[in-house]
Amino acid sequence: MGSLYSEHQTWLHRVPAWVKLCLLAVLGTGLFFVTSPQALVCSAAACGLLFVSLGRAMHSARKLMVSVVVAGALIMVFHAYLGQAVLGVVSSLRLVSASILGISLTLTTRHGDVLDVLEVLLLPLQRVGLKTERLALQLAMMLRFTEHFFVIWRRLDDAHRMRTGKSGGLRLLAPLTLHMLTAAKRVADTLELRLGE
Amino acid sequence: MKSSRSIALVSLFAALLAVFGLIPKIDLPLGVPITLQTLGVMLAGCLLGPKRGFQAVMLFLCAVALGLPLLSGGRGGMGVFFAPSAGYLLGWPLGALVTGWLMTLLPKTTPLRAAFSAFGASCLGGLLMVHLCGVVGLVNIVNMSWTQAFFGTLVFVPGDLIKCAISAMVVHTVARGIPDWNFGARAVK
Secondary structure, X not given: OOOOOOOOOOHHHHOOHHHHHHHXXXXXXXHOOOOOHHHHHHHHHHHHHHHHOOHHHHHHHHHHXXXXXXXXXXXXXXXXXXXXXXXXXXXXXXXXXXXXXXXXXXXXXXXXXXXXXXXHHHHHHHHHOOOHHHHHHHHHHHHHHHHHHHHHHHHHHHHHHHHHOOOOHHHHHHHHHHHHHHHHHHHHHHHHHHHXX | OHHHHXXXXXXXXXXXXXXXXXXXXXXXXXOOEEOOHHHXXXXXXXXXXXXXXXXXXXXHHHHHHOOOOOEOOOEOOHHHHHOOOHHHHHHHHHHHHHHHHHHHHOOOOOHHXXXXXXXXXXXXXXXXXXXXXXXXXXXXXXXXOHHHHXXXXXXXXXXXXXXXXXXXXXXXXXXXXXXXOOOOOOOOO
């Protein structure tokens, strides 16, 4: 399973994950209170500089950035067409700024580090019965099963293609779900042995 | 056993959502893509019930927020929660919750009835609830008017109705193939 995280070290990699998450929460929320186009131009420019400062690390998010810019441009055109050009500019700049902040965090923070912060943030919820270690186990299992079921999907598709000469498409969904549910029972039995509950 | 079964099912359906993300998306000018992942939301609600369905979708969104490119087209990270489609994304867990809750209320005494119930539950939970949240997102993030957002979201409805029908067909197959599957509530007799 690939990740958007970049192994190319940047200055933002050295900033602790909890600091980056706090900044994202504060700045992301702050952006929605700013309505002046001039201030949003400055914020978008600052976010752009932040992104460019990541150097080679930003390469893995190029496609994502293009889609954000295209979405921003379409919003601007859409609003301009309706005679609300300024509102379009404000919405697009806000969207682009917030997206760059989010993408920068993702590029420079291992998901394990974010998960650690998440576990700490969720600690108070242990008092009401939420098991944070369980969340980590479920995430790990989810990633393992994603690969597993993609392989099963491909295998079912190959078998269907051998029989009919065509791709199975959505016809494979029902057998895939049956495979999944049967696998879930087996996994639950194994987990019961390991966890004892 | 109940806890182990819950962990396994929640992880598996979150994985199903991720597998649907590997299937390419179709982009619309609105900035919101058509993906197969809403079908995963409907299936999670129909097959797991409200609580586990909600947990499965939340687990998936948690993985997306952690930066894994699990959304259609390889999207992931915090940025997607600020995009025009953020309302739809945040509507997914609520959609699974409503679908599962309706599924527990509707009749499932035969596979055919279970399928009809799944269609109704998917329409109200996976379609109506998700689109409601999507419209709220479009109004707040993209600054569209309610009318514009409403007509914008209508583009997705025909495709989503097909997904509701597929969800019903899968529920029918499961009810026949695994007769003791309880769909988050009573068993199918």
